[in-house]
Amino acid sequence: MFGRLMPETASVQAVLTDRIFLGLTIASALILALVVGLILVFAIRFRRGSRVDRHPLPDIVSREFEIGWTAATIFLFVFVFWWAASAQIGAYSAPPNAIEIHVVAKQWMWKAQASNGAREINELHVPVNAPVKLIMTSQDVIHSFFVPAFRLKRDVLPDQQTEAWFQATKTGTFHLLCTEYCGTDHARMLGRVIVMEPEAYARWLSAQPEGDDLAHQGERLFSERGCAGCHAPGSRVHAPSLAGIWERPVPLEGDRFATADAGYIRDSILQPGRDVVAGYAPVMPSYAGLLDDGEIQAITAYIRALGSEPGVVRELGTPEVRSNVPGDVRARSPAMVPGAPVLDVPAPPEPGSRP
Structure with missing residues (x-):
């Protein structure tokens, strides 16, 4: 039933x-x-009208009963909270x-x-x-x-x-x-x-x-939308490298730290002045209105595919344990390879114009 x-x-x-x-x-x-x-x-x-002996209970009995009932109620509440919360957190x-x-x-x-x-x-x-x-x-x-x-x-x-x-x-x-x-x-x-x-x-x-998977779509967008022009190691613009930052702590201005997860990447694209990486000038323009949600997801997937080991550049689709030996990776993003030529990519278009 x-x-x-x-x-x-x-x-x-x-x-x-x-x-x-x-x-x-x-x-x-x-x-x-x-x-x-x-x-x-x-x-x-x-x-009303019943002939019941209405002698009050001793104070000690009443007090013990109240303490026991209150303790049992608290225990039941904590148990139910733990039981339900553990399943929901999972x-x-x-x-x-x-x-x-x-x-x-x-x-x-x-x-x-x-x-x-x-x-x-x-x-x-x-x-x-x-x-x-x-x-x-x-x-x-x-x-x-x-x-x-x-x-x-x-x-x-x-x-x-x-x-x-x-x-x-x-x-x-x-x-x-x-x-x-x-x-x-x-x-x-x-x-x-x-x-x-x-x-x-x-x-x-x-x-x-x-068709291209999300990571390869993000790699293409990374170059087309001007990201590689600043985040390449040899770029004329002093911007942080994105290789190996995924889910790692990022030092920010004001002695703060943030985890480079999907939320942080999204905020950095749409609100770059919110959490500025320590040691870098807040010169990145906002891409709000220039990138839709699907494109932001693709760029995030690309950065994630680069791995979470600092200084290691991975080929898309390869395991993260692969070592970064120069010359052993055939298909890398130029923006992530130390010493790679800087792409002459135009700056992002002004808001309201077509990219």
Whole structure:
């Protein structure tokens, strides 16, 4: 009977969420039954006109009862908080081997792109029993990514990146909804998540139109939009190198530090004067309005693909453990190779002009 009242359970997170929901429901029902039962007993036992001995209890009994009841309530609250919070916090930490998919929400559709370049609109193909990490942002207003069968719900915000992950446990097609009112056609902002067997997913992936993956798209944008003209080691402009900074601490002005993650890269592109790297002048122009969310995601993927080992330049698609020996990498970004010629790339266009 309980299963009929709940949506289909199709992910690892759904099992944990249902377990918490069921536990809280049972605990609430027991507490409600206890309170209602005591009210009925007292209302009947001590009703007006009854001949009940109303001698008060000794003070010590009353005090011990109150202390015990308060301690039990606090223990129950702390346990429930720990139980629910531990499951929810785990939803923010994707496994390191998770498949990465970038999602851009806009009125009124979901645009998804896998790291290998496969693109979809209002559909998301994933393999079963494999963790999937979603990196999401919005091009206009606040949306909310919701898959009932996965018990997955995460707000998608403009000018910010939010992350979530799931692991589907059964194949099939599941509803994807927007649960944040986002305008006239909010109710039509629908999609579906298609969970496939690994072999079927591999065939589907290979059948998609060929194109550059996100990292190579970002590499191209890095040069086309003028980034390489400043961040190349031999550039005439004194700007920090981006090789090997991913998820490493970056020293900032004012004796502060920031972690070079997706949020930091995005803020540095759109608000370069906000967190200036120590020892560098705040001369970088803002790219707000010049780069859309998909392009920012691509540049971020490129910087991430360069690795997190300082001074090491990696070929895109190679493991990060590869050493940086001059001449052993055939396809590098000129902006990241020490001593490479500086690209004569024009400065970013003025806001309002076409790039």
